[in-house]
Amino acid sequence: AQSVTQPDIHITVSEGASLELRCNYSYGATPYLFWYVQSPGQGLQLLLKYFSGDTLVQGIKGFEAEFKRSQSSFNLRKPSVHWSDAAEYFCAVGRAGNFNKFYFGSGTKLNVKP
Amino acid sequence: DTEVTQTPKHLVMGMTNKKSLKCEQHMGHRAMYWYKQKAKKPPELMFVYSYEKLSINESVPSRFSPECPNSSLLNLHLHALQPEDSALYLCASSQNLARGPQPQHFGDGTRLSIL
Numbered sequence: 001a002q003s004v005t006q007p008d009i010h011i012t013v014s015e016g017a018s019l020e021l022r023c024n025y026s027y028g029a030t031p032y033l034f035w036y037v038q039s040p041g042q043g044l045q046l047l048l049k050y051f052s053g054d055t056l057v058q059g060i061k062g063f064e065a066e067f068k069r070s071q072s073s074f075n076l077r078k079p080s081v082h083w084s085d086a087a088e089y090f091c092a093v094g095r096a097g098n099f100n101k102f103y104f105g106s107g108t109k110l111n112v113k114p
Numbered sequence: 115d116t117e118v119t120q121t122p123k124h125l126v127m128g129m130t131n132k133k134s135l136k137c138e139q140h141m142g143h144r145a146m147y148w149y150k151q152k153a154k155k156p157p158e159l160m161f162v163y164s165y166e167k168l169s170i171n172e173s174v175p176s177r178f179s180p181e182c183p184n185s186s187l188l189n190l191h192l193h194a195l196q197p198e199d200s201a202l203y204l205c206a207s208s209q210n211l212a213r214g215p216q217p218q219h220f221g222d223g224t225r226l227s228i229l
Contacts, residue, residue, distance in 0.1 A: 043118070100162070
């Protein structure tokens with residue numbers, strides 16, 4: 001069975017500091033991995049995805065993520081956080097032939113200090 | 115701007131009311147989804163439609179009735195809801211279900227409150 005773990009429920013960083021949000025997955029075959037961001041009162045916006053190929057993927061808003069098969073991880077990073085990045089971040093995993101069902105992590109709430 | 119539009123943005127209804135949520139996309143996607151999201155939780159899948167046909171019902175109570183009248187529209191009809199049904203209801207779409215996992219594009223949701 002697939003599962004996604006986001007170990008950090010809340011993270012607080014200062015504006016301008018670097019950020020890393022952790023995501024670990026459990027899945028036997030090659031996973032398809034996504035990061036979404038949800039601002040208060042809004043839906044989920046896709047930040048980036050990994051299907052295959054280069055394990056370092058670039059996304060929107062200056063975010064990147066690195067797929068590490070040996071660690072079953074897909075951590076999200078940003079070198080310099082802006083106050084507007086404060087939001088909830090969800091990691092998700094999907095697999096082929098499963099009606100495009102996603103398995104979401106429980107989310108990480110990011111707070112940004114001025 | 116989101117490419118998946120949901121209306122209304124907010125809805126307050128009594129337990130005996132009948133109402134509908136609407137979702138529209140014009141990206142040419144042939145797969146559409148309904149999710150329920152409680153506060154501080156990830157979205158939970160409710161229904162998946164593919165080419166206007168219901169593909170997945172995640173054991174959702176019958177007081178929720180989905181409908182896909184055409185490839186751009188997805189409705190969720192509500193009747194005799196319970197207070198625990200209060201949540202954010204999200205619609206999403208993706209290109210289709212024919213190949214491997216594809217990004218889902220979400221609307222901003224309808225905030226539903228049951229009195």
